Amino acid sequence: MTEHQYLALSERLIALAVAVSCLEYLVRPGVLSDHGLAGWPVGRLSRPWKTGSWGWVLEAVMTSSRYRVVLAVRFGAALLLVLPWGGTVPRVLALGFVVVGAALAQVRSSYGHDGADQMCLVVGCALLIARVPTVADAALWFIALQACLAYTTAGLKKVASPVWRSGQALPGVLGTTIYGHASAYRILNGHPRVARLAGFSVMAMEAAFPLALIGLRPLTYLILACGLVFHLSTAVLMRLNTFFWAFVATYPAIFYVALAR
Amino acid sequence: MAAIAVGFLALWLVLSALAQVSDRALRAMRRFDVLGLIPAYNFFAPTPGTLDYHILVRDRGADELLTSWRELPYLPANPFAFAWNPGRRHNKAIFDVMKDLAVWIDELGPHNASIYLSTPYLTLLDHVSATPRTHPATRTQFVLMSSRRRHGAVDIAPVFLSSFHPLA
Numbered sequence: 001m002t003e004h005q006y007l008a009l010s011e012r013l014i015a016l017a018v019a020v021s022c023l024e025y026l027v028r029p030g031v032l033s034d035h036g037l038a039g040w041p042v043g044r045l046s047r048p049w050k051t052g053s054w055g056w057v058l059e060a061v062m063t064s065s066r067y068r069v070v071l072a073v074r075f076g077a078a079l080l081l082v083l084p085w086g087g088t089v090p091r092v093l094a095l096g097f098v099v100v101g102a103a104l105a106q107v108r109s110s111y112g113h114d115g116a117d118q119m120c121l122v123v124g125c126a127l128l129i130a131r132v133p134t135v136a137d138a139a140l141w142f143i144a145l146q147a148c149l150a151y152t153t154a155g156l157k158k159v160a161s162p163v164w165r166s167g168q169a170l171p172g173v174l175g176t177t178i179y180g181h182a183s184a185y186r187i188l189n190g191h192p193r194v195a196r197l198a199g200f201s202v203m204a205m206e207a208a209f210p211l212a213l214i215g216l217r218p219l220t221y222l223i224l225a226c227g228l229v230f231h232l233s234t235a236v237l238m239r240l241n242t243f244f245w246a247f248v249a250t251y252p253a254i255f256y257v258a259l260a261r
Numbered sequence: 262m263a264a265i266a267v268g269f270l271a272l273w274l275v276l277s278a279l280a281q282v283s284d285r286a287l288r289a290m291r292r293f294d295v296l297g298l299i300p301a302y303n304f305f306a307p308t309p310g311t312l313d314y315h316i317l318v319r320d321r322g323a324d325e326l327l328t329s330w331r332e333l334p335y336l337p338a339n340p341f342a343f344a345w346n347p348g349r350r351h352n353k354a355i356f357d358v359m360k361d362l363a364v365w366i367d368e369l370g371p372h373n374a375s376i377y378l379s380t381p382y383l384t385l386l387d388h389v390s391a392t393p394r395t396h397p398a399t400r401t402q403f404v405l406m407s408s409r410r411r412h413g414a415v416d417i418a419p420v421f422l423s424s425f426h427p428l429a
Contacts, residue, residue: 024347028336035391037354042387046380049295106297111361111384112354118300122277125298132266142270146277150302153281157306164306172311175410177335178352179310189412239342239349 001260003136006252007127010143011095013249014123015081017116017242018098022075026068031112033064040064043109050107062108074101092131099124115150116246122146123249144257147250148210151227155206164203167196179238205230213258220258224251273298314359314420315406318389320398321425328396330404333389358384359405359420366421377424390428400425 025031031038040062044050050058061070077094080086086094102121105113123143130139158164163172171188174181188195205226212223231244280287280299290299317330335355336348362381369375376382389403405420 020345024345025350028347028351031351031354035387037351037358037384037388039384039387042380042384045383047295103296103298107295109354111357112350113357114349114353115300115302115304118297121297122300126270129266129270132262134263135266135270138267138270142274145274146300149274149278149281150300150304153302154304154306157303161307161309163308163311169305169309169311172409173305173309176311177313178349178356180410185410189410235343239338239346241342241344241346241349 001256003140003256006140006256006260007130007136009252010123010249011091011127012082013245013252014120014127015078015098017120017245017249018102018124019075019078019082020245021117021120021242022071022078022101025071026075029064029068032067032108036064038109038112040067040108043111046110058107061104067104067108070101070104074098077101092128095124095128095131099128114240114243116240116242119146119150119246119250120242123246140253140256143250143253144213147247147254148213150247151206151209155203155209158199158203159207164199167192167199170199170202171195174237179240181237184237202230212254215258217259220255224254227251310356310360312407312409314356315408316355316359316385316389316403317406318392318401318403320394320396320428321400321402322397323399328398333392359407362405363420371421382423386423386426390426398428400427402426 030036033039034041044055044058044062061067074097077097080094081091081098099121102117102124105117106121123146126139126142126146130136158169161169163169171185173179174185174188188198205223209223209227212220228248231240231247234240235244276290277300280290281302287299287301316333318333319330320328322328333355335352338346338348342349358381362376362379362385365376365379365381385403385405389401402425403423405422406417407420408415408417
């Protein structure tokens with residue numbers, strides 16, 4: 001595979017995350033409505049520059065009806081990137097719209113976003129910059145290193161936390177309404193050793209993730225397989241559905257940096 | 262052009278790494294980071310969110326009688342939420358607003374008037390005021406509660422009680 005094929009694979013995966021995310025907003029737009037928790041009338045007051053001299057530009061796209069159009073176009077752009085056809089220019093424009101839409105979402109309100117949205121913005125920008133001639137290799141390095149930074153930060157911060165080391169973190173999270181899972185909570189709450197083991201497995205996988213880059217093929221495969229299982233588990237147990245696509249979208253870059261150059 | 266692009270990616274990576282090491286650096290960068298480019302990768306760490314937050318609302322009518330507290334519900338998950346989870350944005354927004362308000366209360370104290378002009382407070386007030394009502398009401402009040410499941414029991418604690426606010 002060439003570096004451009006790795007980028008194309010990453011682009012399809014990130015586009016899937018964006019397509020699902022946009023469609024979810026379009027199906028349940030209440031949170032973005034004028035009185036929703038991520039509504040624009042209050043969201044625009046959060047920073048002075050949103051109502052300053054550039055305010056009219058934001059008003060043009062951020063009101064709830066117009067923002068739904070932005071979401072619909074962004075969904076269409078993501079869909080185009082998922083599909084295997086489309087010329088270079090339409091694909092670059094679509095990717096540009098996906099990235100601009102991700103930034104607009106951050107500007108509109110800081111409520112309701114998650115780490116998958118953040119990774120979509122980071123990877124999407126890098127993929128767009130990768131279109132500059134001779135930058136593909138640097139962009140793949142950037143994506144791989146951002147992924148390693150994400151996993152390692154999450155892992156080391158968990159290792160430093162007494163709550164995680166005690167084994168109480170996973171039952172605690174799985175007992176909540178928004179990220180919880182009744183059966184998993186019952187099992188982990190009733191078996192503290194299993195909860196501790198599961199917690200340490202998560203910490204070990206995340207903290208050790210950069211080892212995927214050192215170039216040992218079996219180790220890279222093992223760590224990426226663990227990452228896949230981890231994201232499948234969080235999708236099933238915690239309903240973090242777009243995390244799966246957003247983080248797996250960085251794996252082609254990791255594979256390229258570790259093994260394919 | 263290529264040199265500028267590579268330089269931009271390198272700078273972005275360095276700033277991203279700095280933001281993970283120091284909360285102060287992250288806060289400083291985010292003041293200028295209007296597009297949300299600087300990530301915070303501390304997922305569920307160091308202290309994971311093990312609390313559920315609840316918004317309860319009551320109203321006062323023209324006759325000064327108070328209604329009972331009622332909770333604004335979370336959106337339920339569907340059986341295919343591992344792949345398709347449209348309710349998660351609303352639920353995450355409740356969590357984010359409450360966490361944001363908790364930070365304001367923690368930094369300023371619960372009786373500081375600035376809280377009433379904060380984004381999370383105004384967001385909640387706007388949302389609560391627009392909630393459909395089956396009864397005539399002139400003013401509304403909300404209370405934020407937290408709950409935590411622990412060893413089969415549920416610990417409940419109040420977080421913040423709002424003032425009464427007139428309804429349009």
